[in-house]
Amino acid sequence: VLAGTVRAATLLALGAMCGMIGERSGIVNIGIEGQFLMSAFFAFTVTSMTGSLFMGTIAGVATGLTMGWLLAAMAVGLKVDQIIAGTVLNIAALGLTSFFYDRGRSLGVSKYTNIDLGPLADIPLVGTVFFSRPPITYLTMALLVIVHVALFRSVWGMRTRAIGEHPGAADTVGIDVLRLRYLNVTLAGGFAGLGGSYLALESVGTFSRAMSGGRGFLALAVMIFGRRTPFGAYAAALFFGFTTALQNQFQLKNTFDIPPQFVGMLPFVVTIVVVALSGLVGSMRDPAALGQTYEKG
Template sequence: MQTWIAKNRTTLVIAAVVVVAAYVFYYAKNDIAPSMYVSAWGYAIPLVLASLVGVIGERSGVVNIGIEGQMLIAAFAGFFVAAYSGSMLAGVLAGVGSGLVAGAFLAWTTVRWRMDQIIAGVVLNIVATGITSFYYTPGQILPGVIPNLTVPGLSSIPLIGDVFFTGESAIALFAIVAALLVHVGLFRTRWGLRTRAVGEYPSAADTAGIDVERLRIINVTLAGSLAGLAGVYLSMDASSTFERSMTAGRGFLALAIMIMGMWRPLRAFSMALFFGFISAVASQLQQTGGFAVPPQLTGTLPYVATLVVLAVAAGRVRAPGAVGQPYVKKDQ
C-alpha cells in the first residue's frame, strides 16, 4: 500500500485538490453549482462509455476511430426500434446489439483481414452517417423513459450523492460500474494481463500460448456494446429524440479523453468529468450572459480545452507498444 501511494503521490495530491475545490464551489455557489455539476455529469456519461471502448481496443492493440459511427448507429437503432415496437427494453437491446455488430465489423476487418485500422474506422463512420441520414424519419416519439434509480446510502453523501446517485439514469449508474469493472479487469485479472500483453508484445503473448487474433476480435467486439450504450443514452435518455449526426464529435473527443487518461479507465473517467464540467461552464456562460462573447464561441470551449490539454500532455504519455499494428504469425 505504501509503495502504491509513493508511486501515485502526485495523482493523489491533484485529486485531493480537485475534490476540495469542487466542494468549496458547491457550498459557495449553492445557487448554480448543483445544476452545473448535474449537467457536467450528464454530458460526461457518453464520454465515459466511449472512452472505455477506446481503452479496451487500444490496450488490445487496435485503434478504434469508429467510435463515433458505433455510437451513431446505436442511437439510431435504439430510438427507432423503441419507437416502432413500443418497448424501451427492445430499443436498448437494439442499440447495444448494433454497437456489438459495428464492433464486430471493425474487429474482423482490422484483425482478421488486416485492413488499415484508421481507414476501417473512417469507413465505419461514413457508413453510419449515410445509413442514419438516409433512413431517418422525423416525428417519431419514444413510448416511455429509461428508469431513474437512487442508490441507498450513497445518495446521502453531500455533492457526490446528489450528482451521481440520486435519481440518476440506469445507464449513468452503469457507466460508473463499467469504469470500475474495466479498471479491475485490466489490472487485476488474467484477462487484463493477456489483453495488455497482446497490446504491448503480441509476439511474446503468442509464444506464451495466447491466441492474439482471437482475443483482439473478442475485445473489440464486446467493447462495441459500451459504444452502443453510449448511443442509446444520447437518443433515448439525454434527449429522447434522434437527430442526424447527433453524436457531434463525441466519439473523437472520447479518444482524446482516453489519451489524456493514459489508457487507464479511472483516469479516463476523471477526464470525462473534466470535459463535462467545461461544457457545463460554457452552457452557464451562455445562459447568464455578462460576457460580450458570441454563444457559438463559448460552445467551442470544451474543444479548445481538449486541444490545450493534449498539447500539454504531448510527449508525456505512451500508447501501448503494438497499437495500430496488425499481428502476423511468422509461419503465415
C-alpha cells in the same frame, strides 16, 4: 453545472472504455463516433416501435457489438489500415442514419428517469449529482470498476495487454492474438453501443442527424488523458464534461454576448490544449504494438 458534468461524462466514459479495450489490444478505434451514432439510431428506433426502453437499450448495445465486429473484420481479419477502417465506420454511420432517418419518429420517446439511492441521494451538493441518476449512469460507474479489475487483475487483462505490447511474444506462449483482438474489439463496441443508447434514451430522448456531435472524438481524448485506465478516464471525462456543461450554460445565458459558434468550440479547444500538454508534461506511452497489423507466424 455539476449535474450536467456527470451527464456529459457518462457518455465520454463509455466511449473511452470502448477505445481503451481496443487500444490495449493494439487496435486503434477512431470509429467511436460512428458507433455512438448508429447505436443511438437503433436504440431510438426500437424504443419508438416497441415502447420499451429496455429493448431499445438492448438494440443499441447489439448495434455497437455489430459495429465492433465490423471494425475487427476490417482491421484484424482483412488487415485494413486501422485509421481508414474507423473512418469508414464514421462515414457509413452518418450516411445510413441520415438516409433512414424518419421524421415521423423524431418527436421523441420517454426517457429513463432518475433512481434515488436512498439516503445517499440526500447528501448535500453531491447527493443529487451522483446518487439520483438514471440507470445507465449507474451501470457506467459499475462498468468502470469491472473493466479496471478485468484489465489489471485477471488473466484476460494480462493477455489483452500482452497482445497490445508484444503480440509476437504473446503468440509464442500460446495466446491466439488474432482471436483475442477480434473478441476485444467486438466487445469494446458494446460499450459504445451502450453510449449510443444513453445518448438517445437517457440524455436526449430523441434522435437527430449527427447527434453524436463529435463526442466520439472527445472520448478518444478522454482515454488518452486518462492514460488508458478506467478510473483515469472517468476523471478526465468529468473534466471534459465540466467544460461541456459550462458551454451549455454560456449558450443558455449568453451573458457576454459571445456568438454561440465560438462557445460551442470550448470543449474541443480544451481537448486540444489538454492532450498537447499531457503529451509534453507526462510520461505517456502508447502500447508498443498499437496500430500494427499482426501476421501469425
